[in-house]
Amino acid sequence: MTQAVKILYCRCAYAKVIAPEVKDEVLQRLTQSGVPFEAVPDLCEMSARRDPALKRLAAEDGIKITACYPRAVRWLFSAAQAPLPKDTVDILNMRVDSAAAIAGRLVQEHSKGEESS
């Protein structure tokens, strides 16, 4: 069974653009699910710092990112010289989607991956 980190959660710590109840509920469901995941305070801040962790995360095959608009997330990774692959990344938007839908997709997809590996 592989347990690579394939879920990235962005807390959007320094702005109020994501409803607190959405980001809290997604995080709560992730911690309760028993799946491994990586949570970062703020992807924008990491991009500005060219954090090397972004390269590692971008190289994760089939990573799922829960943050904000996919176009913003993609270009933030690119700006840090860590471009995300075109087709194998799933970016979920906590600015528009519900916590239940996002967490469901993250956890369910992860379990499917685990079964097939």
Add this chain to the structure above:
Amino acid sequence: MITPKPPLQIGLYQNGGHRPLGGGREYDLTRKLLDKGYAVSVIRSDSQIGKIREGAWLLLGCFGKEGPLPSVGNGNGAKLYFRDIDGLETSQILEAVEQVRGETELPDPGGWKPWFPVIDYNRCTNCMQCLSFCLFDVYGVHEDKIQVQNESNCKTDCPACSRVCPEVAILFPKYKSGPINGDVVRQEDIQREAMKVDISALLGGDLYGSLRQRQTEARQRFSTERDESRALLERKKCLRKLKKDFDIPDEVLMSLPSAGDIQERAERAKAKLAARQERSQTVRDTRPAPTEDDWGI
């Protein structure tokens, strides 16, 4: 670029018998660490630790008598620290984290609201309008390509440069509305007047024009009425309007250079770009490529 040194990363070791926290406490601790600015990896297998390759990591877990994970080496270039958190309250765990960070002399995480432009290169045409426009040297050029180089120079909550980009290619991910926040760009967005503001119209025309006109009007009223508070009010009204129309913070409005300065800056950038392009097209030109200093921008 901000600080190149990544902060201390936290690994919450929640694997089998080493699982010290239930879901509720795991959530509480993760949330508190995130809000303090730490990145947290919730680790559920040793193979995940084997994949750590960079930075300094503090692994929190219940490691028992054998000590912390004897199977885990430190051969991947990362520096690993371990703390046993068996029986500790959340507040004590947070204290332990701060203590280790102090020992590592790594920077205090957080403290800066990351507000800066991000370029969508699928849309950008490298026209350099943003470079000419920005007064705070946020933009630069690398190998003839526009780049965001000094993120921390950007004025918090000011999205003004995204308004001058004719291609709607500049994002501010933390902006309130689309398409500047990264939402898809629709045809209406491109057509919208605000998105097609020409630099000279914005700074040389509309903005300065309206400032000047309102100031003149205010002055005239002033001289007859000699009412200073009224003039102050007028100025405030004018700034409020500009702030509303372009979403530009007062701080930026107050530090705008003259329209002439802006025009001159734009001309200089354009001339340098043209010269650079001409040189690169000259086959016999053996001069080294100019550096950013040569550009003077």
